[in-house]
Amino acid sequence: MFDWDVVIVGGGPAGLTAGLYLSRARRRTLLLDKETVGGYIRNIELIENYPGFTEGVAGAQLAAEMVKQAEKYGLQTEPGDVISLELFSGTRWVGCANGQGFTTNIVIFTGGSKNKKLGVTGEEELAGRGVFECAFCDGGHYADQVVAVCGGGDAGVTEALYMAKIASKVIIVEAMPELTATAVLRDRLNADPRIEVRCGIMVEAITGKDKVEAIELVEAASKKKETLKVDGVLVHIGLEPNTDYLEGIIPLDDHGQIIVNDRMESEVPYILAAGDIRSGSPRQVVTAVGDGAIAAITAEKLLQESEVN
Secondary structure, eight states: OOSEEEEEEOOSHHHHHHHHHHHHTTOOEEEEESSOTTOGGGGOSOBOSSTTOTTOBOHHHHHHHHHHHHHHTTOEEEEOOEEEEEEOSSOEEEEETTSOEEEEEEEEEOOOEEEOOOOOBTTTTTBTTTEESOHHHHGGGGTTSEEEEEOOSHHHHHHHHHHTTTSSEEEEEESSSSOOSOHHHHHHHHTOTTEEEEESEEEEEEEOSSSOOEEEEEETTTOOEEEEEOSEEEEOSOEEESOGGGTTTSOBOTTSOBOOOTTSBOSSTTEEEOGGGBTTOOOOHHHHHHHHHHHHHHHHHHHHHHHHO
């Protein structure tokens, strides 16, 4: 007898949707997340492209409603930092950092992604002392100060727009020749006098003794260097999937995402993936929710087949 019919690893929109569907089907379903259930959207001030919310919805509110709805139908959630997966002929075993483990018929990986690092001198040393990743979480520490935001995609620009409400000045530093954020976000940048955009610029180092004091920059084309004085550095240059512990166990693509078919199944039987963690994901809340529903429907069919056999 398995501990659970399905174990879901990751508590973001994909995991919560899968948990909702499976719990409503009366499947014994456990969702594990090493942080607060709800996922990264908890840190987004306003989500404007999720259907059904004309004026947008606060990420924390949407996450809380998803958790409440899934738990209403019996989804069990527990804190757990999953670090291992073992496959046996008749069962799967999910292991956590605290030594706890769970046997299950099916595993659905919905662990999402983590922020990429710049990989420059000073980034790790000054983490929490001027280097940060979330404007909504930590932006208040930089009221009336100068903040550099590294990253010109949707996520970086969204963070910059939020910081512009708090900081005296925000400088977006983007290595690409142009910003990659959507047009509506770029329009908002252009309308905000507190935000300066610097494209074609790379960060070489973050400097400071006890806290961030400056960033060392180099222009990609001319190789011209300069020192820019700032009080904080927010890093949002992209995402990496949380799949390090799955290498060699489940096939991953070149980006470290789990390769799945249109039913969200990996090549390993009874192992599914949904949301940002799966190969080809567009990394949108709405698509993560769709993935979660597909994964749950597939899992239910697999469970039904195993009961017949």
